[in-house]
Amino acid sequence: MKKLWFTLLLAAIASFGMAQTITIGLTVSKTGKYNVESVNQLNGIKLWQQWINDQGGIPVGNKKYKVELKYYDDESKAERVQQLYSRLISQDKVDFLISPYSSGLTAKAAVISEQYGKVMVATGAASDSIFKLGYENVYQIYTPASRYLTATIDMLKAADANLKKIAIVYEDSKFAKAVATAAKSYAQNAGLNVVLFEGYPPSTTDFGPIINKIKASGAEALVGGGHYADGATFARQLYEQKTPLKMIALLVAPASDEFAQLGDAALGVAAPSQWEPLVKYTPDCGVTPGQFVSMYEKAYGKTPAYRAAGGFAAGLVLQKAIMDAGSLDSAKVRAALDNMDLTIFFGKIKFSTDPKSHGLQLGHDMVQIQWQKKDGKLVKEIVWPLGAKTADLIYPIR
Template identity: 25%
Template sequence: MDWPKWTGVPLAEVSLLMPSRLAKILALSTILVTAGCAPSQGNDDDGDSSAIPSKIVIGSTLPLTGSESKTGGRFKQGYDLAIEQENADGGVDLGGKKVPVELNLLDDTTDQAKAVNLAQRLITQDKVNFFLGTYSTALVEAQSTVAEQNKIPYVNGGGAATSIYAKGFQWVFGTLAPVENLANTEMEWIDQQQAAGKLPKPARVALIWENTSHGKDFRKGIQDFTRAHGTNYQVVTDESFALDGKDFSAILSKVRAAKPDLFMVDAHLPDFITMQRQYLSSNMCTKVLTYGARGSEADARTALGQDGVSYVLSAVWWNKQLGNTGLNKAFVDSFKAKYGTDPEWYQAQGYEAARALLTSIAKAGSVDKSKVRDQLAGLDIESILPGGRLSFPAANGGQADYPFVVQQNLPDGTSPIVYPADVATGQGVAPNPNCKG
């Protein structure tokens, strides 16, 4: 091997160098050669954040196995579709150069500790540029702390509890409007039915909620509404339950004894199916029945049968019936073309979370994390979500805020939007005609 002439030291003089001086020269040579030959890392912006990478890497975890696996799979569909569409013409435009997007997605198995550990790995070891959050309030709430500590933009469509956004975090953004809004919107529809003489006054309310931040927000929404409406409502049962329950007989016995008119429950999909099966097998029937955002899912119809979900009321963050034009039609059509089925609100939320992040990267024209965070904080774009706009208000701690839509399952298999009137696609039914007396 020839002695590198650019060291400035003739080969003949090497033997005359003191050991310390020789070591310094060799070390310098190694550094310069390594720097010249090392491959560029497209997703590492720790050095020059203005440099345009060869690809943009977005990290994410979702519950692809475990109790929330079906919902996790739906969020994956939304993420994949948004990124596929972005890459269709080359990727995100960064300063006139199209840069492809890659999703590094791991399975957190519906486990809170694993969701945190995998997020830490993706951010600190894999050096992803940005992060799309997991699904389920408990997982998002824990995982978002990792993103905040590492100062990486974190956008999620799977955490709706206000506790996630009440911590003063600057790097966390959510597309799900608050669960309190969900409860309030359902009660507004119920209040209309009561005013029309279809429901008793006062109406007796059984309030059942999962013992999570999500459930506590639902409970607060119902309590605030009933308190604000004086003697029109009376809460006769107020009970919580743990996630992933197998036996709800004790709670249902208390509900039966209280003889409620309204059975108001907040539950994730697995618990909704389990509780509703036990509700039906106990021959219970209430004038209004809701499981919060759950009720219209195809999985529920498969598990419980059409009769088992008829007249269940739900308030959701999106519905394909919201529009047959513009972004909504484009989303529904492209989703159906890719997956062969209609999307539910889960896929829509995953899609909008990814689209919000990708839009903010393009607006920043950079993979600089601070610049993208600033774009997310000031984002206000046309959206498929109710109200037609998506933003992350600072007053809400980065949580989106928009109206819910209320839908109701009917015996013919449809689930029309029944509230609010300006987007309704059908008429709601109250009281439940299956109930006698």
């Protein structure tokens, strides 16, 4: 009997000493069209994992749980996402989910998250439509697509009271189309004439025909774009064809550091950004913007873009919800997310609890960046809103 008691005591001690873990599942576009953005997002998630694990893990009650990540390559293909998220839940037994990059892929993952009742923090996904389907388990980090380019229109109106004609040309993808449609309505309500509203296939590499339409339309400014590959190509060809525009503002691509590789074709191009290293948010918890930038530069040798910040933010928000819930129970974590109203290094975070838009991001706002030259070097500057600017907007750019 004593021997049995001693054996049980040793087992209890060993169990107490074992590291408790929380496993978070996701897919990453290690290959395919979303590779650049998705890997940046993963870098941010992994940095958060390292940061919280270095502190002993996520406190839950009187225990701390180390974070493990389980992820697969979705190849930027929607058909792989549902298969892999089902595998993460049913075979890998993950506790929580983080979304893939892009609204299209996240929409597929959200179906599985909801089917299995698994909480999923959606980062890198701005589409409103995902959050209009009555889902209870999906929570958005990014500013929604419906508000993505509204500040860009405000900026243009403030820069040029006489501006009348704009072109909206967008990648025919779920995210970009939603952004462009909302921007068209907002621009028209602001008194602007949208003289060209046209989508292009995601695989487009020759923008010549579209650029000819822009020139023929008499547009004074262009907004639109889609993701990195198409946006960078579009900007380069606009420059090469000397398109007479006073302003170019494109989604995603100009917000990436890699955009500077375009050289003079990048100069003056603006973009809405979910986050920039120069922001000065005062967080209620977690790291400051400066601390995040320093950590990222040390880990990866470069300044983080907003996709990386969004990845770290997703982990931080999930961590805070688990801590507030004091539990790993999905219902309790959902309740904590529903009640969340805080500022982190990424900005304000607050989710809609309306059943018609549950999980939609209400708190976070965009900033506007523009590529400018400083000491002969291309740099990103924050030019809007005025209270956050690091430089004046260059207008017109040509």
